[in-house]
Amino acid sequence: MKVETKFVIGNKQGIDTLAFVAVATARQKFAEKISAQELDDYISTNFNQDVLMTELNSLSNQYLIVYLEGQPAGYARVTSKGMRPQIFDGKTLARIADFNILDEYNDEAVIKSLFEKCLSLTARQQATWINEYEFDPFLAFFEAYGFQRRNDIAVSKELVLTSVSLVKEN
Structure with a gap:
């Protein structure tokens, strides 16, 4: 089984592949959670x-x-832009802002490859945080890598669904 995690290049092929996997994972993640119109608007x-x-x-970003096996299976976005919770004042910070795997590729090797690449991008930061919806299937996986739930970080996400913040101090 050949698993590879690559940076997305901002050319037509890169954008098309990213759009495909982002839309597909959004549809699978939110189809049962929000209305079809809300999902279409979000996408x-x-x-x-x-x-x-x-x-x-x-x-x-x-x-x-x-x-x-050469097929796009998921994507992630690591960023330093956007809202910074106050508890991180004075610290260098990165956020794993998106982390999604298509259901048909939900394999430990695929998940680990993508997540470990994310962690390599955040290794020099003093803290890494993730804010995901409470139904996200990867919350326990993140916790297994040392991320801890923080109830003192209140973040509103784009969709009106309950979210969870997880933090790992490096």
């Missing part, structure tokens, strides 16, 4: 070609795609 706002190009060109 059109966050994963259109212009938004993805802008996000890829931001020096604050790194997008990764994990491939299984």
